[in-house]
Amino acid sequence: MELFWYIVLMSMLAIYVILDGYDFGAGIIHLFFAKKEKDKKAITNAIGPFWDANEVWLIAAGGVLFFAFPTLYASSFSGFYLPLIIILWLLIFRAVGLELRGQIHNKMWETIWDKAFGISSLLLALFFGVALGNVVRGVNLGNVVNGVSTHEAHYFFLPLWNPTFSPQTEQLGIIDWFTLLLGVIGVVALTIHGANWIIFKTNSDLNNKLKRIVFNLNFVLLGLIVISLLIWHIIEPKPFHNFLNTPWLWVFPIITIIGVLGLFNVKVFKKDGYGFLFSSLFLFGGLTSTVASIFPKVLPSTNTINPDLTIYNVAADYYGLSVGVYWFIIAVVLVAIYFTIQYRVFKGKMDNVGYGEH
Amino acid sequence: MEDMLFYDRMQFAFTITFHYLFPQLTMGLSLMIVYFKWKFLRTKIDKYNDAAKFWMKIFALNFAMGVVTGIPMEFQFGTNWAKFSELTGGIIGQTLAMEGMFSFFLESSFLGLFLFGEKLLGHKLHFVTGFLVFLGSWASGYLIIATHSWMQYPVGYEILENGKFVLNNFNALFSNPWLLPSYLHNQLASIITSSFVVSAVGAFYLLNKKHTEFGKLFVKTGVVFGVISSVLVAFPTGDWTAKNVAKHQPVTFAAMEGIFETEDGGSEIVLIGQPNVLEKKLDNKIAVPNVLSFLTYQKWDAQIKGLNEFNEEDYPTNIPGLYYAYHIMVGLGTIFIGIMLLANIQLFRKKLYKTKWMLWGLMFMLPFPYIANTTGWYTAELGRQPWLVYNLLRTTEGASPTVSSGNTLFTLLGFIGLYLLLGLLFLMLAGKIINKGPQLNQD
Numbered sequence: 001m002e003l004f005w006y007i008v009l010m011s012m013l014a015i016y017v018i019l020d021g022y023d024f025g026a027g028i029i030h031l032f033f034a035k036k037e038k039d040k041k042a043i044t045n046a047i048g049p050f051w052d053a054n055e056v057w058l059i060a061a062g063g064v065l066f067f068a069f070p071t072l073y074a075s076s077f078s079g080f081y082l083p084l085i086i087i088l089w090l091l092i093f094r095a096v097g098l099e100l101r102g103q104i105h106n107k108m109w110e111t112i113w114d115k116a117f118g119i120s121s122l123l124l125a126l127f128f129g130v131a132l133g134n135v136v137r138g139v140n141l142g143n144v145v146n147g148v149s150t151h152e153a154h155y156f157f158l159p160l161w162n163p164t165f166s167p168q169t170e171q172l173g174i175i176d177w178f179t180l181l182l183g184v185i186g187v188v189a190l191t192i193h194g195a196n197w198i199i200f201k202t203n204s205d206l207n208n209k210l211k212r213i214v215f216n217l218n219f220v221l222l223g224l225i226v227i228s229l230l231i232w233h234i235i236e237p238k239p240f241h242n243f244l245n246t247p248w249l250w251v252f253p254i255i256t257i258i259g260v261l262g263l264f265n266v267k268v269f270k271k272d273g274y275g276f277l278f279s280s281l282f283l284f285g286g287l288t289s290t291v292a293s294i295f296p297k298v299l300p301s302t303n304t305i306n307p308d309l310t311i312y313n314v315a316a317d318y319y320g321l322s323v324g325v326y327w328f329i330i331a332v333v334l335v336a337i338y339f340t341i342q343y344r345v346f347k348g349k350m351d352n353v354g355y356g357e358h
Numbered sequence: 359m360e361d362m363l364f365y366d367r368m369q370f371a372f373t374i375t376f377h378y379l380f381p382q383l384t385m386g387l388s389l390m391i392v393y394f395k396w397k398f399l400r401t402k403i404d405k406y407n408d409a410a411k412f413w414m415k416i417f418a419l420n421f422a423m424g425v426v427t428g429i430p431m432e433f434q435f436g437t438n439w440a441k442f443s444e445l446t447g448g449i450i451g452q453t454l455a456m457e458g459m460f461s462f463f464l465e466s467s468f469l470g471l472f473l474f475g476e477k478l479l480g481h482k483l484h485f486v487t488g489f490l491v492f493l494g495s496w497a498s499g500y501l502i503i504a505t506h507s508w509m510q511y512p513v514g515y516e517i518l519e520n521g522k523f524v525l526n527n528f529n530a531l532f533s534n535p536w537l538l539p540s541y542l543h544n545q546l547a548s549i550i551t552s553s554f555v556v557s558a559v560g561a562f563y564l565l566n567k568k569h570t571e572f573g574k575l576f577v578k579t580g581v582v583f584g585v586i587s588s589v590l591v592a593f594p595t596g597d598w599t600a601k602n603v604a605k606h607q608p609v610t611f612a613a614m615e616g617i618f619e620t621e622d623g624g625s626e627i628v629l630i631g632q633p634n635v636l637e638k639k640l641d642n643k644i645a646v647p648n649v650l651s652f653l654t655y656q657k658w659d660a661q662i663k664g665l666n667e668f669n670e671e672d673y674p675t676n677i678p679g680l681y682y683a684y685h686i687m688v689g690l691g692t693i694f695i696g697i698m699l700l701a702n703i704q705l706f707r708k709k710l711y712k713t714k715w716m717l718w719g720l721m722f723m724l725p726f727p728y729i730a731n732t733t734g735w736y737t738a739e740l741g742r743q744p745w746l747v748y749n750l751l752r753t754t755e756g757a758s759p760t761v762s763s764g765n766t767l768f769t770l771l772g773f774i775g776l777y778l779l780l781g782l783l784f785l786m787l788a789g790k791i792i793n794k795g796p797q798l799n800q801d
Contacts, residue, residue: 048474049470049471049473049474050470052422052425052466052469052470053463053466053467053470055425055429055466056458056462056463056466058429059428059429059432059458059462060455060458060459060462060463061458062432062433062458063432063451063454063455063456063457063458063459064455064458064459066432066435066436066443066447066451066454066455067447067448067451067452067454067455068451068455069447070443070444070445070446070447070448070451071444071447073435073436073443073444073447073451074436074440074441074443074444074447074758075440075444076436077433077435077436077437077440077443078436078437078438078440078758078759078760078761079760081437081758081760081761081765081769082765082769084433084436084437085430085433085437085769085772088429088430088433089772089776091426091429092426092427092429092430092776092780093776095422095425095426096422096426096780096783099419099422100783100787103787103790104790143760151759151760152759155440155758155759155760156760157760157761157762316447316448316451316524317448317518317522317524317525319524319525319526320448320449320452320524320525320528323452323525323528324452324455327456327459327460328459331456331459331460331463332459334460334463334464335459335463338463338464338467338468339467341467341471342467342470342471345471345475345478345479346470346474
């Protein structure tokens with residue numbers, strides 16, 4: 001039962017990253033590469049009807065985490081208190097920027113909300129990478145200081161950073177050089193992803209420029225991944241342990257590799273949708289490979305006194321989890337129907353004016 | 359620890375108060391938009407479709423505000439109330455996760471279609487998408503009230519040795535006796551909000567002599583919806599809800615009504631008075647004898663327990679706050695019934711659109727349903743204190759153990775700043791949409 005909900009939760013998070021990921025990427029491109037008003041409009045129109053529903057995956061995944069793994073929810077949300085609240089503020093800021101920009105036609109007003117949208121997208125992409133880094137690196141559970149645990153075994157608290165900026169100290173911070181590296185990977189990967197979405201959805205002048213940018217960024221991404229794989233050993237002594245013991249898990253890295261290869265060979269396919277497909281595969285594979293490498297841990301402990309949080313010691317009771325399966329299956333079928341309808345109505349490329357004003 | 363709990367409570371109170379300003383309008387307004395669109399499909403008169411489209415803009419703005427201020431609510435369970443989440447997540451997580459899966463997806467998917475899809479879908483399907491948005495927003499309310507009801511009146515649980523609450527009866531969550539009265543009461547209250555908003559905008563147009571055709575339509579629709587909902591919110595649903603409190607939380611009921619001493623031969627109903635907690639009495643009291651006993655138990659001499667019958671440690675933490683919140687809600691509710699009845703009499707006599715004082719009245723009533731709904735929510739929440747889960751888990755036991763008061767103060771201030779900005783922007787934009795008004799036959 002724990003395994004079922006674990007798979008559900010990870011799938012929902014992966015879907016969230018793939019969907020809201022392209023919104024963030026669009027924001028980053030909006031910030032750096034959209035100079036002309038027409039390009040800016042094309043970018044925001046390309047995500048206009050979707051981003052709201054995309055964001056619901058985060059809220060729904062949060063709900064499932066709360067219900068299926070309450071101890072993990074309590075531990076990680078209070079432990080990562082500051083970054084989570086900052087992420088909230090950024091999400092609010094970004095949504096407001098998107099909603100408000102078109103309401104008043106004034107140069108300064110538009111510039112302010114453009115920047116709000118772009119910068120918060122960039123920071124969110126960075127923070128989500130950093131968050132993944134924190135999960136992989138683990139935290140000092142129970143806040144062990146000099147061999148004494150200061151809290152109940154599964155509680156902790158992390159400041160935003162500590163002066164040493166190192167992932168290998170007793171008093172960890174959210175941001176250190178390792179988590180920052182994953183943050184940068186997050187930014188690059190989502191920029192590529194967002195660019196591919198815009199290429200897929202629009203016919204703007206921007207498209208050819210974006211194709212060139214994506215081509216170059218692919219190399220940056222590949223380089224960063226190789227570097228991070230090399231230094232992974234410092235954080236997790238046996239990073240491939242799970243893969244050696246459970247060979248079928250190789251499915252996930254293979255998906256990642258297909259995604260990366262596809263990204264480099266997008267031109268073979270003549271149609272604009274493929275780039276987006278491959279960057280989605282890459283994100284899905286990358287995320288699932290990462291969590292599979294620490295399974296069944298969901299939050300490793302960096303000290304030897306308190307045990308890791310695993311899906312088994314953080315889950316809710318059996319009865320609750322098993323009734324949940326019934327309503328969840330009904331809900332997922334409904335959600336699939338909604339998304340099919342939504343993406344069919346707004347299918348294909350937009351015309352120059354988008355989908356009309358509202 | 360004291361500080362931290364205070365900031366945690368302030369933060370939750372502040373963020374939920376601000377958040378609930380938006381859903382209370384969207385839930386009621388979605389119903390009225392569906393009504394306008396339905397009217398258009400039946401009559402084919404463009405005015406109704408234009409009205410639906412106009413309110414859709416206000417709805418979309420409100421909805422966006424509701425979403426962005428709603429996400430922090432979910433997060434705060436984990437960030438600020440980690441102990442509470444850990445102990446009860448297996449139960450209230452159930453209803454909250456269902457809210458995400460069943461209502462948010464429905465609302466957000468179809469709102470996109472409703473806003474952008476009129477031309478692509480045609481009017482009939484456009485109506486259906488509007489209806490689905492309405493359904494989603496009402497389902498969301500239902501699941502939130504189900505969560506709230508469990509905290510007020512826990513059912514279907516057992517407590518393990520480690521203090522965790524586990525679910526042992528899923529159906530009990532939805533057949534909770536607390537749920538249906540609270541839900542209906544709450545939904546009617548949100549229809550009241552939307553009625554007053556719609557009629558206030560209509561009155562504004564009529565008084566300014568612009569968009570007068572829509573002004574008439576809005577005032578009429580607003581006051582008709584308004585009179586029905588404001589009567590129903592008091593009776594039977596308000597009455598039913600109060601009886602639930604009297605039955606299951608007698609100490610809360612005593613504090614709400616301002617009864618310090620049990621009286622033999624029936625309790626009076628307090629119309630005005632200021633609770634004096636130190637001397638345990640009500641100052642400047644104006645009360646009608648025996649009416650409370652009758653309203654609660656249908657017997658003029660039924661005994662109602664006063665606060666003196668309970669342990670002080672189980673008293674609601676903020677007795678004056680609870681008493682005032684309740685009395686403001688009830689007082690405003692009574693005023694709403696009066697105003698809406700008057701407006702309907704004028705409507706029936708075909709004089710409403712020309713009765714200036716009535717229109718001014720309707721316009722200036724705009725903020726009051728918001729105040730009534732907020733104080734209603736406070737009545738429920740302050741009434742539950744000092745408990746998070748009534749009689750089982752105290753608020754003092756629910757906060758996050760590792761987050762220090764400095765952090766909660768910092769984030770509280772951050773939320774205040776951010777929400778002030780949001781509030782200003784919202785007012786500015788809503789004002790702009792209202793000022794511009796509905797567009798005739800816009801395509």
